[in-house]
Amino acid sequence: MKMDRFHPADDRLIAVYFGDEEASEGDRRTVRQHLHGCETCTWRYTELTAPLERLRRDAASEADEVFTAARLDAQCTKILDRLEDRAHASRVVPFPSASTRLGRPVIHRLAMRWVAAAAAACLLLGFMAGRMLEFGKMRTVPTAPVARTAPITPVSPGLVSDSPVVSDSNEADEATINEIEAAMQTRRIPALAVLDEMTPHLRPEAVMARSMR
Amino acid sequence: MPTASADRGLSDVPEETLPVSLPDLPRPDDESRLAAEVKRLIREGNLPAARDRFSALVRRQQRRASRIAYHFLRDAADADEAVQDAFIKVFSHIDSFRDELPFEVWFTRILINGCLDRQKARRRRARWIISAPEAEPGERAWAESVPSTGPSPEEALLLRERRAQIASAVGKLPERQRTIFLLCHYEGCSSREVSTITGLNESTVRVHLFRAVRKLRSLLGGNL
Numbered sequence A: 001m002k003m004d005r006f007h008p009a010d011d012r013l014i015a016v017y018f019g020d021e022e023a024s025e026g027d028r029r030t031v032r033q034h035l036h037g038c039e040t041c042t043w044r045y046t047e048l049t050a051p052l053e054r055l056r057r058d059a060a061s062e063a064d065e066v067f068t069a070a071r072l073d074a075q076c077t078k079i080l081d082r083l084e085d086r087a088h089a090s091r092v093v094p095f096p097s098a099s100t101r102l103g104r105p106v107i108h109r110l111a112m113r114w115v116a117a118a119a120a121a122c123l124l125l126g127f128m129a130g131r132m133l134e135f136g137k138m139r140t141v142p143t144a145p146v147a148r149t150a151p152i153t154p155v156s157p158g159l160v161s162d163s164p165v166v167s168d169s170n171e172a173d174e175a176t177i178n179e180i181e182a183a184m185q186t187r188r189i190p191a192l193a194v195l196d197e198m199t200p201h202l203r204p205e206a207v208m209a210r211s212m213r
Numbered sequence B: 001m002p003t004a005s006a007d008r009g010l011s012d013v014p015e016e017t018l019p020v021s022l023p024d025l026p027r028p029d030d031e032s033r034l035a036a037e038v039k040r041l042i043r044e045g046n047l048p049a050a051r052d053r054f055s056a057l058v059r060r061q062q063r064r065a066s067r068i069a070y071h072f073l074r075d076a077a078d079a080d081e082a083v084q085d086a087f088i089k090v091f092s093h094i095d096s097f098r099d100e101l102p103f104e105v106w107f108t109r110i111l112i113n114g115c116l117d118r119q120k121a122r123r124r125r126a127r128w129i130i131s132a133p134e135a136e137p138g139e140r141a142w143a144e145s146v147p148s149t150g151p152s153p154e155e156a157l158l159l160r161e162r163r164a165q166i167a168s169a170v171g172k173l174p175e176r177q178r179t180i181f182l183l184c185h186y187e188g189c190s191s192r193e194v195s196t197i198t199g200l201n202e203s204t205v206r207v208h209l210f211r212a213v214r215k216l217r218s219l220l221g222g223n224l
């Protein structure tokens, strides 16, 4: 049969479905004419394109279920509010072209440097004060062998009074928190930059809270 | 045959850098006229009127934009933000809108670049948060965020499963194939329009589209 030699390949059938514009009008007409006359290809065309058509319909309805009319209204309002905010911001703060160029990240970095420097100074002062106190203690209070030889009394796990165990754990917690805070105050470490990006709000907020104290 | 422009990443293509000879795309539609009006009003310094006209433009394009962003990102909140950002960007850069180009094409280009940037950022975050041995992070996000809707629980379950399968399969397509498939098939863009949106040449668009369809058929089998 003459027609069998010209069964168009799947890609050509799909091209017809997608309204391929590269194929010449003549070529498209040939394929369409063939489709009208060839049951095999018509069946194949339907087999190829019906699921695609269903896929398209499903996709549209799925997105529309998420983006309801109410949600689209809210979206439009948010867009207009954001435009209004931008216009307002540009009216209220017309002057600082330099700070505009710097933008928030740079300002933030500068602030972070200040906080880091202040924290380092505090740590140094604290450390020195601690050493001085320790030195004072060492001079006035001799070592207490009593404490070492005192009998060890078992502590029940539920105890929450001022037992030494709890006190130690508090100290350990405090030390950990100090370490975390110190780490947060240090300048960005390249290896942790990605983690910083993951918690963009935590760092500035923590620093702000501390600086307000 | 991929050309130099075909090898560029979609996100690397600046909105203003368009092919030198513009294809014969459909001429001024309502959206393009509105965009030109917004541009004129901003130039005249009439911002309230510009915003008013812009809201009409948003209304006309937001459903289509939200569909595109949702199919790209598979997360309603993320898609919502991507659409908002794209419109804000459009308003801020309306001066670079060229009247001879359909607004829809220009806008879609901005939207898609934003979606791709978000996907990249998400993948980068996912690499640090959790390792996903069963799938690529992008695929996980695609497959898992399928909304639960449907008339009965059984039908809802079936629908959800089918959507998850399709989302997972589409998520497995390489970025370029996925972009082209979503635009050509879900949004009914012609290969010429997709060529202008993506900066790829038309034959490359078609090749990627056919590859995408072939791959989806092999991934989905009876479900496609």
Ligand SMILES: [Zn+2]
Residues within 6 Å of the ligand: A003, A004, A006, A007, A008, A034, A038, A039, A040, A041, A042
């Ligand atoms: Zn045939």
